[in-house]
Amino acid sequence: FTPDDATTTTGTRETAFIYAITSAAVVHAITQSCSAGNLTDCSCGRVTGDSDTLPPRGSDLEGWKWGGCSDDIVFGMEFSKKFVDAADSRGRKKRSRNIRSMMNLHNNEVGRKAIQQQMSVKCRCHGVSGSCAVKTCWKTLPSFKRVGDFLKKKYMTSVPILRKTRRRLRRKQKLSRKVPIGDDELVYLEKSPNFCKSDKKRGIFGTRGRECNRTSTGPDSCNLLCCGRGYNTQVVRFVERCGCKFVWCCYVKCNTCETIIDKHTCK
Amino acid sequence: MKLVCTLWALLFLVLAAAPVARVHAVIGRWWGIASTVAVQEHANMVPGVARKGSAIMLDPKKHPLNKKQRRLVRRNPGTLESIGTGAMLAIKECQHQFSNRRWNCPVNTNDHVNSVFGNILKRGCRETAFIYAVMSAAVAHEVGRNCAEGTIETCSCDYRSKGPAGEDWEWGGCSDNVEFGKQFAKQFVDAGEKTKDSVRYLVNMHNNEAGRVAVAENLRRECKCHGMSGSCTLKTCWMRLPNFRDVGDSLKEKFDGASKVAVPDIGNNRGSRAKVTGLVPKNSRHKFPTDNDLVYHERSPNFCRNNPRLGFEGTRGRECNVTSRGLDGCDLLCCGRGYATRQEVTKERCNCTFQWCCQVKCEECVRTKTIHTCL
Numbered sequence: 001f002t003p004d005d006a007t008t009t010t011g012t013r014e015t016a017f018i019y020a021i022t023s024a025a026v027v028h029a030i031t032q033s034c035s036a037g038n039l040t041d042c043s044c045g046r047v048t049g050d051s052d053t054l055p056p057r058g059s060d061l062e063g064w065k066w067g068g069c070s071d072d073i074v075f076g077m078e079f080s081k082k083f084v085d086a087a088d089s090r091g092r093k094k095r096s097r098n099i100r101s102m103m104n105l106h107n108n109e110v111g112r113k114a115i116q117q118q119m120s121v122k123c124r125c126h127g128v129s130g131s132c133a134v135k136t137c138w139k140t141l142p143s144f145k146r147v148g149d150f151l152k153k154k155y156m157t158s159v160p161i162l163r164k165t166r167r168r169l170r171r172k173q174k175l176s177r178k179v180p181i182g183d184d185e186l187v188y189l190e191k192s193p194n195f196c197k198s199d200k201k202r203g204i205f206g207t208r209g210r211e212c213n214r215t216s217t218g219p220d221s222c223n224l225l226c227c228g229r230g231y232n233t234q235v236v237r238f239v240e241r242c243g244c245k246f247v248w249c250c251y252v253k254c255n256t257c258e259t260i261i262d263k264h265t266c267k
Numbered sequence: 268m269k270l271v272c273t274l275w276a277l278l279f280l281v282l283a284a285a286p287v288a289r290v291h292a293v294i295g296r297w298w299g300i301a302s303t304v305a306v307q308e309h310a311n312m313v314p315g316v317a318r319k320g321s322a323i324m325l326d327p328k329k330h331p332l333n334k335k336q337r338r339l340v341r342r343n344p345g346t347l348e349s350i351g352t353g354a355m356l357a358i359k360e361c362q363h364q365f366s367n368r369r370w371n372c373p374v375n376t377n378d379h380v381n382s383v384f385g386n387i388l389k390r391g392c393r394e395t396a397f398i399y400a401v402m403s404a405a406v407a408h409e410v411g412r413n414c415a416e417g418t419i420e421t422c423s424c425d426y427r428s429k430g431p432a433g434e435d436w437e438w439g440g441c442s443d444n445v446e447f448g449k450q451f452a453k454q455f456v457d458a459g460e461k462t463k464d465s466v467r468y469l470v471n472m473h474n475n476e477a478g479r480v481a482v483a484e485n486l487r488r489e490c491k492c493h494g495m496s497g498s499c500t501l502k503t504c505w506m507r508l509p510n511f512r513d514v515g516d517s518l519k520e521k522f523d524g525a526s527k528v529a530v531p532d533i534g535n536n537r538g539s540r541a542k543v544t545g546l547v548p549k550n551s552r553h554k555f556p557t558d559n560d561l562v563y564h565e566r567s568p569n570f571c572r573n574n575p576r577l578g579f580e581g582t583r584g585r586e587c588n589v590t591s592r593g594l595d596g597c598d599l600l601c602c603g604r605g606y607a608t609r610q611e612v613t614k615e616r617c618n619c620t621f622q623w624c625c626q627v628k629c630e631e632c633v634r635t636k637t638i639h640t641c642l
Contacts, residue, residue, distance in 0.1 A: 214524070228368060228594035231523060233554040
């Protein structure tokens with residue numbers, strides 16, 4: 001997607017997801033660079049025994065202490081907030097921002113929080129022959145795939161919001177309008193198009209040529225993905241090495257296996 | 268409920284009957300038999316239990332058949348009825364399978380068209396392929412079953428499988444004669460095609476065959492136990508034709524994966540399989556269609572708007588499903604034109620209780636149903 005694509009210019013659920021995952025990606029990349037020492041302004045995280053934000057959970061009792069290089073998420077979060085949000089925070093005052101900017105800012109925040117929420121603690125034992133007499137632990141970033149999975153779940157349950165705001169976002173659904181929108185909920189303004197047909201103007205490529213699953217009933221099924229246009233079948237041949245054996249000495253002997261599968265693509 | 272449905276279907280087909288009967292003498296489409304059957308059943312005034320073998324049915328001249336088809340029907344007394352009920356079955360199945368799609372298998376009630384399905388048959392798109400396949404399948408199915416039922420004089424049960432077959436069962440009883448059904452359908456249905464050298468001819472033939480294969484493929488074994496008090500020490504089995512719904516389902520699946528084909532250029536030798544059908548996939552990287560795959564050679568129109576040339580009215584006014592992302596959803600079915608929503612109040616009987624003796628007392632519930640229709 002480019003900045004002019006409809007996927008990012010109209011405020012759909014897909015747009016929400018893109019904003020969230022982009023801002024999460026910035027946090028992730030910056031934090032990783034900090035730990036790797038590639039940036040001058042940050043380094044490993046400041047997680048020490050007397051830190052207020054991260055208490056020394058049972059450090060002495062259970063026999064471990066903070067150590068190693070924790071990922072410094074604070075710097076990453078701040079950086080992402082300044083950098084990613086800059087595009088939508090041009091209006092100084094909150095009131096002058098339009099609804100679309102507010103939607104983007106919210107979704108950026110959801111992305112950042114997704115990373116923060118999934119930080120985990122990793123430990124290593126340093127005792128004699130690997131025993132856990134001495135143990136150091138550090139905070140580590142979640143794998144980005146996990147963040148993606150998490151945001152995908154949020155995408156499925158994202159919340160439509162009203163165009164009219166009263167300084168804060170409100171749900172479109174009448175009954176739950178008073179329920180505040182949490183920072184783990186993606187929000188969107190418009191219904192998504194169906195993405196079936198290619199529409200260059202709106203940056204939609206259509207589903208022609210996409211691979212589909214003939215036996216599934218979900219969104220990847222040929223029926224739904226191809227929007228009823230049907231599918232083509234191709235015979236695909238895979239040649240792989242298989243049944244490899246070690247022969248003394250010293251080489252590995254393999255057979256070549258051929259698998260033939262039907263590949264279905266949308267018409 | 269079933270009775271009401273049958274009555275409606277009959278009424279519908281009766282409306283369709285008159286014009287069809289007049290015109291297909293020219294076109295020679297045997298599918299018009301469906302409407303004659305409907306007329307006859309209606310004439311008997313006992314829907315569903317129409318007396319079989321009455322005068323109109325037995326006279327092939329009254330039907331939209333060509334010479335060869337008439338001869339076949341004359342030589343195999345009883346088949347005309349099978350063809351008639353088969354044609355009706357096929358139309359109903361087509362409408363069931365396509366009820367959620369833009370093209371919903373409409374049947375003509377219009378004077379100016381020349382066959383049951385209208386001008387869609389003049390094209391060679393996927394929908395046409397399905398019609399050919401389902402019609403030919405229905406004939407094979409009905410004839411095969413009627414053989415076993417004994418209503419066709421020239422065939423009976425399929426006794427070819429005999430004797431002990433498995434460890435604890437043996438062949439016996441009366442199998443549906445799918446072989447005869449297929450043979451008959453092949454001769455009868457394929458005789459309806461005239462111009463024998465066009466792409467369309469080859470495509471239609473292929474789809475006719477695919478329909479018949481779908482019937483044979485869905486054949487299944489049915490067994491019965493004859494031991495003491497129903498125990499299974501003695502078991503006989505026979506082959507039974509599937510419900511036609513199963514055939515329809517499998518053809519619908521083939522419809523989704525139908526291949527676009529063309530006749531190869533002369534001199535372009537593409538291997539032995541191509542020679543058999545004379546058809547090759549338009550895109551050479553695609554899989555060769557097998558006997559049971561449907562084929563087509565023209566793109567389908569989008570069926571969104573009224574298309575007088577095609578005789579299709581478009582999807583305006585069709586009921587759609589707001590929550591569905593599929594083809595029956597308002598977005599796709601209405602082709603993005605949007606939909607109107609209205610509330611419909613229906614009175615239903617509910618909370619029925621049985622009271623001694625002997626009546627059932629019900630309350631009347633008022634239910635509001637939200638209906639969405641395409642603009």
